[in-house]
Amino acid sequence: MNRGRLSLGKRIFGTLAIPLIAFGIIFLVCAVRGVVLFETTRNWMAFFRATASVMLTTFALSINLNSGRFDFSIGSVALLSSVISSTLALWLDLPAGGMLLICILSGTVLGCISGGIYVISKLPPIIVSLGVTLLFEGAAFVLTDGYGVSFVTKAKLTGFPGVRNYLLVILVALAIMILIFDHTKFGYEYKALLSGQSVSVNMGIREIPNAIACYMIAGSLMGVVGFLSATNTGTIQMALNFGSIGVMFTAFLPMFIGGFIGRFSNDKLGYLLGGMIAAGISLMYAKLQMDSSVQQIVTALILVVFLIYLNNENKLVELRMLKARKTAKHRG
Amino acid sequence: MKVKNLLLNIAPLIGLLILIAGYFVIGRINDINVAYGLKTIVNQSVVVAVVATGAVFIYTLGAFDISLGASTAVSALMAGIVYLKTESVGLMFLTAVCVAVLVSLLNSVLAGVFHLPVFVTTIAMLSVLNALALLLLNLGGTGSEIKVPQAAVKSLDTLWFKLLVLGAYFLFCFFLFDFTPIGRRQKFLGGNPLCAKLTGISLNRYSVIAFVICGLGVGLGAFLSIVYAPTLTRNTASSVGMDVIIAIVFGGMPVSGGARSRIYAAVIGAFSMSFLSQIMVMLNLNSGVGQMVKAAIFLLVVFIAAGERKMKTLPR
Numbered sequence: 001m002n003r004g005r006l007s008l009g010k011r012i013f014g015t016l017a018i019p020l021i022a023f024g025i026i027f028l029v030c031a032v033r034g035v036v037l038f039e040t041t042r043n044w045m046a047f048f049r050a051t052a053s054v055m056l057t058t059f060a061l062s063i064n065l066n067s068g069r070f071d072f073s074i075g076s077v078a079l080l081s082s083v084i085s086s087t088l089a090l091w092l093d094l095p096a097g098g099m100l101l102i103c104i105l106s107g108t109v110l111g112c113i114s115g116g117i118y119v120i121s122k123l124p125p126i127i128v129s130l131g132v133t134l135l136f137e138g139a140a141f142v143l144t145d146g147y148g149v150s151f152v153t154k155a156k157l158t159g160f161p162g163v164r165n166y167l168l169v170i171l172v173a174l175a176i177m178i179l180i181f182d183h184t185k186f187g188y189e190y191k192a193l194l195s196g197q198s199v200s201v202n203m204g205i206r207e208i209p210n211a212i213a214c215y216m217i218a219g220s221l222m223g224v225v226g227f228l229s230a231t232n233t234g235t236i237q238m239a240l241n242f243g244s245i246g247v248m249f250t251a252f253l254p255m256f257i258g259g260f261i262g263r264f265s266n267d268k269l270g271y272l273l274g275g276m277i278a279a280g281i282s283l284m285y286a287k288l289q290m291d292s293s294v295q296q297i298v299t300a301l302i303l304v305v306f307l308i309y310l311n312n313e314n315k316l317v318e319l320r321m322l323k324a325r326k327t328a329k330h331r332g
Numbered sequence: 333m334k335v336k337n338l339l340l341n342i343a344p345l346i347g348l349l350i351l352i353a354g355y356f357v358i359g360r361i362n363d364i365n366v367a368y369g370l371k372t373i374v375n376q377s378v379v380v381a382v383v384a385t386g387a388v389f390i391y392t393l394g395a396f397d398i399s400l401g402a403s404t405a406v407s408a409l410m411a412g413i414v415y416l417k418t419e420s421v422g423l424m425f426l427t428a429v430c431v432a433v434l435v436s437l438l439n440s441v442l443a444g445v446f447h448l449p450v451f452v453t454t455i456a457m458l459s460v461l462n463a464l465a466l467l468l469l470n471l472g473g474t475g476s477e478i479k480v481p482q483a484a485v486k487s488l489d490t491l492w493f494k495l496l497v498l499g500a501y502f503l504f505c506f507f508l509f510d511f512t513p514i515g516r517r518q519k520f521l522g523g524n525p526l527c528a529k530l531t532g533i534s535l536n537r538y539s540v541i542a543f544v545i546c547g548l549g550v551g552l553g554a555f556l557s558i559v560y561a562p563t564l565t566r567n568t569a570s571s572v573g574m575d576v577i578i579a580i581v582f583g584g585m586p587v588s589g590g591a592r593s594r595i596y597a598a599v600i601g602a603f604s605m606s607f608l609s610q611i612m613v614m615l616n617l618n619s620g621v622g623q624m625v626k627a628a629i630f631l632l633v634v635f636i637a638a639g640e641r642k643m644k645t646l647p648r
Contacts, residue, residue, distance in 0.1 A: 067648065068648035069648060117631065118646070119646060121631065121635050122638075122643070122646065122647055123631075123634060123635060123638055123647065124586075124587050124588065124647045124648070125647070125648065126396075126587055127581050127587060127631075127634055128631070130574075130577060130578060130581070130630070131627045131628075131630050131631035131634075132627070133627075134623050134624070134626060134627035134630065135623075135624055135627040135628070137620075137623060138619075138620040138621065138622070138623035138624035138626075138627060139620065139624060140620070141618075141619060141620025141623065142618060142620035142621055142624070145618075146618075146619065146620065197645050197646075197648070198644070198645055201644055201645050202644075207645060207646055208646070211646055240619060240620070240623055241571050241574070241623070242571070242574040245574075249455065249458070249459065252452070252455055291466075292463075292466065293462075293463035293464070293466035293467045293470075294463070295463075296459045296460070296462060296463035297459070297460050297463045297464070299459060300456040300457070300459035300460045300463070301456075301460075303452075303455075303456045303459075304442070304448075304453070304456045307446075307448050307452060307453075307456075308446045308448065311446060311447045311448055311449075312446060312447060
């Protein structure tokens with residue numbers, strides 16, 4: 001769909017329709033059950049924390065997935081970078097800002113390692129990501145002797161959670177992502193490689209640095225996700241044998257929603273709105289005290305229904321055109 | 333060139349033989365009971381090998397199913413519930429197989445009828461099945477476990493029975509894959525879907541066949557899981573899903589499917605991973621270090637087995 005051809009009204013409608021419908025349903029369900037979605041400050045905090053985490057994970061997942069590079073390792077990058085940063089922060093008695101900075105740096109380095117193995121080995125990215133996941137999970141386990149990290153009593157670090165801080169993270173990340181991918185040479189080359197890999201390489205676009213940069217950006221974003229998760233609970237639990245890949249699955253629904261919204265405005269904005277929908281649904285589940293198994297089933301069904309629509313919408317258009325042609329014939 | 337290709341083809345097998353040799357050498361040096369260790373290896377490998385052998389049919393098409401572990405768990409839990417209601421091992425076996433085949437069919441129908449990417453369908457199915465496993469534990473068990481009496485399956489908990497099930501299923505798959513049009517057409521579809529379609533080969537039809545064969549393997553894997561550990565919890569078969577992927581790749585199967593797909597890759601990969609894990613245990617390595625070494629060896633073996641890479645662009 002060419003965005004330029006759409007009128008401003010259609011673009012605004014296309015961008016906001018899904019979030020408005022989703023939140024309409026969420027508020028309606030809550031009202032029917034006699035529950036207020038945003039009752040306390042803690043509810044707002046949970047909402048914005050989930051939005052930030054899901055949005056950043058969606059960015060990280062989509063950067064490589066949109067280019068056909070499936071990356072299982074993003075969860076392990078979040079885990080290992082949070083272990084490295086919290087250990088250093090405790091050791092050097094750093095504030096939350098210092099820990100965040102180390103998280104981003106270590107995430108970037110880990111992303112670089114992951115991307116480096118991919119471009120050197122030239123193995124399919126999915127295979128590399130399996131190996132890297134095992135490697136990073138193992139490293140996190142070794143660094144903490146398997147006990148994980150706990151800094152519950154460190155007010156300097158656990159004081160980060162707050163609506164203002166989460167909003168800041170969301171806005172800064174969104175602005176940086178839009179800047180990098182929509183307004184730089186790197187972003188243009190990324191898009192060129194995404195739509196025509198061979199042609200772009202033949203034209204002289206250097207794919208290897210672009211791919212490594214993608215892994216580094218995804219790594220830095222997952223570093224922030226690790227930071228948000230760690231500072232929220234004050235603990236980091238260990239995961240072995242692919243225990244860290246669960247994080248990735250939270251990003252699929254927002255990614256597809258974001259991709260759809262992106263046709264009308266900007267996919268990065270779409271990922272934010274997708275993250276907000278996912279966070280709203282999670283908060284609704286919590287407020288309604290729904291069983292976790294029911295939550296998983298409902299979320300999976302929403303994903304399936306949305307994907308069925310996305311993959312068959314051209315058939316709906318064809319059906320509508322056929323109907324219109326038949327009506328015109330009758331009139332004629 | 334021919335010798336080089338042959339070496340690349342048998343690289344995973346050579347890897348397995350080296351690991352077996354390493355296992356016995358380290359066992360002898362450390363004075364460890366290798367016979368007992370072998371029993372553990374078979375117990376660890378057989379479920380993954382059975383499920384992965386069936387999964388080769390899906391991978392050959394260039395598709396990817398991430399929900400196999402969860403499907404194994406749900407099939408085992410349903411079978412456990414049926415046993416507790418009927419006290420019949422036969423019905424338990426049938427339930428495990430039928431549930432697994434049904435889940436597989438559902439995956440393929442969703443992908444085929446609604447034109448969803450198989451991988452995305454299986455991600456959604458993974459969530460549904462994980463949730464279903466929790467519900468089944470609540471409905472049919474104590475909330476945390478479903479306990480099939482050990483005595484009911486004790487007679488089947490032997491190495492010979494497990495190897496027999498693996499052997500029979502492997503031969504069945506080997507025959508279908510290498511000696512019938514099913515295998516040939518699936519390789520064709522995986523290698524060049526457009527050309528295969530133009531030749532009149534239906535992707536939907538062969539996807540359904542692949543998923544049904546894989547479902548059969550998942551059912552057998554679920555039954556073997558009950559035989560080995562009759563107390564079923566939320567951790568039952570929890571690692572099978574990812575182990576299957578690792579085993580298939582470790583065994584030399586290309587993730588893109590196509591003509592280079594090998595049915596024996598799954599068995600070689602599953603046993604290689606188990607021997608490697610057992611060697612880590614024998615060397616008394618910390619779990620984290622063990623996993624890191626495993627990851628490094630995995631990447632190295634796959635790198636060697638993949639052979640020469642002359643492409644101008646990066647693989648996707």
